[in-house]
Amino acid sequence: MSILHAHSLRLPVFLLCLFQGFLAPSGAAPLNDASMMQNITLTATGQSIPAGTFGVLTVDRPREVTLLHLRGIGGYGEVILRSDEAGTCLILPIRFVAGDFGGASISGHVSTPIQLIINSKRVAETLQRGQDVVSDTHRVSGDSDPEAEIVLQSGLDESFGFVINPGSNILSDIFGVKTKSVSCHPA
Numbered sequence: 001m002s003i004l005h006a007h008s009l010r011l012p013v014f015l016l017c018l019f020q021g022f023l024a025p026s027g028a029a030p031l032n033d034a035s036m037m038q039n040i041t042l043t044a045t046g047q048s049i050p051a052g053t054f055g056v057l058t059v060d061r062p063r064e065v066t067l068l069h070l071r072g073i074g075g076y077g078e079v080i081l082r083s084d085e086a087g088t089c090l091i092l093p094i095r096f097v098a099g100d101f102g103g104a105s106i107s108g109h110v111s112t113p114i115q116l117i118i119n120s121k122r123v124a125e126t127l128q129r130g131q132d133v134v135s136d137t138h139r140v141s142g143d144s145d146p147e148a149e150i151v152l153q154s155g156l157d158e159s160f161g162f163v164i165n166p167g168s169n170i171l172s173d174i175f176g177v178k179t180k181s182v183s184c185h186p187a
Helices: 003-023 121-128 170-175
Strands: 041-043 055-059 063-067 070-082 088-100 106-110 114-118 150-154 161-166 180-186
Touching: 055 088, 070 114, 070 121, 088 121, 114 121
Parallel strands: none
Antiparallel strands: 041 180, 055 070, 055 114, 063 070, 063 106, 070 088, 088 161, 088 180, 114 150
């Protein structure tokens, strides 16, 4: 490789690295693999992340609508994720939609709270980057399947397909999801 060719590659590589720095989510810390994973983690706001998991998704007041055989559930909530920073967890707002063919009438009401456990680092990192998580592309289970990336704790069963969309509005889609750091510690 000539010296001229080597120097001509430096500018594009530099610009690419610089541009990637602007795209990284603000305040995001890498996810932890080891130390905090072994313990239940409690946040300063009272939530807990089970031992051996990367995070918890909660939708407190989902709205359920049925239209004959179709059933849909949607709502706003949050995901709490572990971070590599000692004593710190990350909280992201999310929009959540799910659906199946379990409807039996035409109705709408507030449903039971939804809680999902994030067992996969890949899922946690996808959410932290502000990207959607679609149930069809991940292993989802309603029981203690050791291979499950997402475990359905409450509010849904395995018949539902769902999408987790980080952010709370369209501005999050444009400018990126703002993560919030909160102090947390092993229980």
